[in-house]
Amino acid sequence: MNYDASVRYLLTLGRELAAPTQAATAKFDLENIAVLAERLGRPDRAYPTAHIAGTNGKGSTSAFLESILRHAGFRTGLYTSPHLERINERMRINGQEIGDESFARVFTRLQELVEELLARRKLRAHPTYFECITAMAFECFARESVAFGVVEVGLGGRLDATNIVSPAVTVITRIDFDHEDFLGHSLGEIAGEKAGILKPGVPAVVAAQRPQAREVILARANEVDCPVVETSQAFEARQEPLANGFFRALVRDISSGDVLEIAPSLPGHFQLENALNALAAARELTRRGFRISSSDIAEGIATTVWPGRLEKLQSNSDIYLDGAHNPGAAREVAQFLRQNFAGRKIWLIYGALRDKAVDEVAGHLFPYAAEVIFTEPRTSRAVSAARLAEIASHHAASFTVISSAEEALDQALAEAAPGDVIFVTGSLYLVGQLRHYWKQREQVAAR
Secondary structure, eight states: OOHHHHHHHHHHTOOTTSOOOTTOOOOSOSHHHHHHHHHHTOGGGSSOEEEEEOSSSHHHHHHHHHHHHHHTTOOEEEEOSOOSSOGGGGEEETTEEOOHHHHHHHHHHHHHHHHHHHHTTSOSSOOOHHHHHHHHHHHHHHHTTOSEEEEEOSSSSTTOGGGGOOOSEEEEOOOOOOOHHHHOSSHHHHHHHHGGGOOTTOOEEEOOOOHHHHHHHHHHHHHHTOOEEEHHHHEEEEEEEOGGGOEEEEEEETTTOOEEEEOOSSOSTHHHHHHHHHHHHHHHHHHTTOOOOHHHHHHHHHTOOOTTSSEEEETTTEEEEEOOOSHHHHHHHHHHHHHHOTTSOEEEEEOOBTTSOHHHHHHHHGGGOSEEEEEEOSSTTBOOHHHHHHHHGGGOSSEEEEEEHHHHHHHHHHHOOTTOEEEEESOHHHHHHHHHHHHHHHHHHHO
16 A cells, blocks of 8 residues: 555544444454564564653653663664654654655555454454554564664553563653543552553653552552652752743752753653653663663753644744643643743633543633633544533633634634734644644745
């Protein structure tokens, strides 16, 4: 298949959390991915990996760690989800998304094997969208001879398709409520699913957690006999705010006494925690024989690129994108707004998916906005703009309903004054859609 046909076929399998479609895919089981990986020759074992789970910050932590490893001279593979604009973003080699030809070539090979395995009844159902993409990433990294792979969990951990890897280090970022219908309705249940990535003897880096989640993670670590590094106990960090929401920190490794200054390239106080997660993972890899210097860590953290997370598109009026889709992420964005835009008018363009805690997210964010524009991303999982207004408009000082996300951004830009701030949030699907639209606007304006 060519690239376009490959993408179209993958989309027939349904999104990660969508209901199965005509391909009759099975979900939440490691059997399919294990069969696929075995038939491919276990490409996931062709290179060492870091495996990263959590509710918030796992993508940023993955990006920080990949950048550190790349600065240390490793040829890297980075697998993340979801994508913002193009599916290729999920698979990156040395910081660059894979090309269309490579994508099509790997998918064609995978689909041939899927048909063979279905015919031989080695697969009980066609693999899901996420299982296929995961298998493709493992195969792509092996074909590209990466020296280290950084793999972000898609959903949960225990039964996530990525959980067939045999990692050199695991990381669990901050755990909060999200995807409760799949992972459980208590922090303990959710933490149990995330802790399913822990492996015997493999060091686990664990971000600061609420007591209920921490207890579950540490109990699981003890059960499988894996050493744990808690970033809140491993480091002392003296933080200093910089301009425009950026931070730097002087970090002391408590066990060694070593001191390192880090300055994350991504704005937001919470990115310091994500950077510390990556730093701790890099230190653990160093202890296991991987050559990573302090300067590699500092430079990797300082140059990490991770779009769609407090990403600034322009100034005067300022435009920011952030896919804050759960209460934990919304609290962090609210802190960012409170700390950086006091006295300025904030326009909030908000769209969400059906499985999200809309009222709670709105309760965190909307009090900082002078005007909320309810809209909807272009996906079947979106809550309609009108329904969003019914659910959450009581949190807004003033609001408008504009179903078209592009028209919502256009209206905010037309009405905002130079000193105002326009913030697009609530869904990474919305962020990706408007990020793409913004690029198109810029191209037209440049002609």
